[in-house]
Amino acid sequence: MYHIISIKDFEREDIDNLLARAEEIDTQGVYERSLEGKLVALLFFEPSTRTRMSFASALARLGGASICVDSVEGSSIIKGETLADTVRVVSGYVDAIVLRHPREGAARLASEFATVPVINAGDGAGQHPSQTLLDLYTIRQSMPLDAIDVGLLGDLRYGRTAHSLAYALSHYDVTLHTIAPSGLELPEHLLGELKERGMEVIAYEDVSDILPSLDVLYVTRMQRERFPDSASFLNVAQSYRITPEILTGVKNSLIILHPLPRAGEIDPRVDDLPYARYFEQAKNGVPVRMAMLQEVMGQ
């Protein structure tokens, strides 16, 4: 059975094929209603707006239907049921499961017990492959995924989207520039893994040192709880904020991405500049998730 659990399970060819399928859906409207009669469980044990709604939208556009659990409170987990039992039971009701869960590794566990395909829609601080695929898809819309300079900015220690994207980009000829405050750099083990895979990774503390050379700037949220006090958080957050002023001198072809929601990392005035791609990126969640749903259900 085919599950989508982690971007690490993907070879470059798998990624390319899935993105090509998403592009066909997006630009040619092919495969419409190919999941007619199929039922998918959206098990969301953690709050989500974009991911849940875009999976629901993707499924509806393919002619399928969804049944949802929106919280732990709304499920038997509150009665002490294990996730293993939940997915075994739900497998009997549906043709596939889309799971979001606060625990890392939850989707891997679900795939071991489910008798239908499982798609990981985010497990704690772990993997979120559909986000990574739509990030890649958005870059690919503007430029080939080769011979480019990608900057990752923000909390790179705890940000799962940055980790997965960095790993996925290591399949391609990409130079990675990491821009993070001290203490929030990419974890050592990931850095080691990327370098082992032949990726050039260069670290910076000041975004202006590298901004003019970038083709892609991927901004992630910095969380208040990672800092000792509000003052130091505000200080760092301010120095990493992307504004129209800081973008003076960047490449004309630069694109700026953000997995959203943003919390002040990007000045709203940037939204009107040609570099801003984050709302398009969010919209791309639909064709990419349509392709993923088709893929796991063998269509």
Next chain:
Amino acid sequence: MKQTPPGLLVSPIRDGTVIDHITAGEALNVLRILGITGTTEECLSIATNVASKHMGKKDIVKIEKRELVKEEVNRIALIAPRATINIIRNYLVTEKKGVEISGILRGVVRCPNPGCISNTSEPIESSFEVTAAGLHCLYCDTVITKDITSHII
């Protein structure tokens, strides 16, 4: 009755496995990794901090009437990378092999990530892939690179 040759701390075994050149002080952890606990039936001899020409000090474990297969033995590689395994039949060493870093450890090591699904009441065992970089949790991707012994369940 067979006499213990002079210089040997513990008797030779007739049939079973001798694990030699274990890093000094790791013998009990080696047994734990192999799933040999106080509740299993193997007859064991354990020598710790034995003088060794090459290692300074080493531990030795002798397990009677059980021949460990290579896959079992390889699980100890991380804490005893220089260990050698001697399969004994009728007092003679019939097979000698080193350990290799490879394979999957199930239920041996606890994931240090408190958010990992393997640290809950789910009906699963922790699962780690043994890699050159360390132990890689197959559930949450955490990599244990140091102090592996302290994570042994």
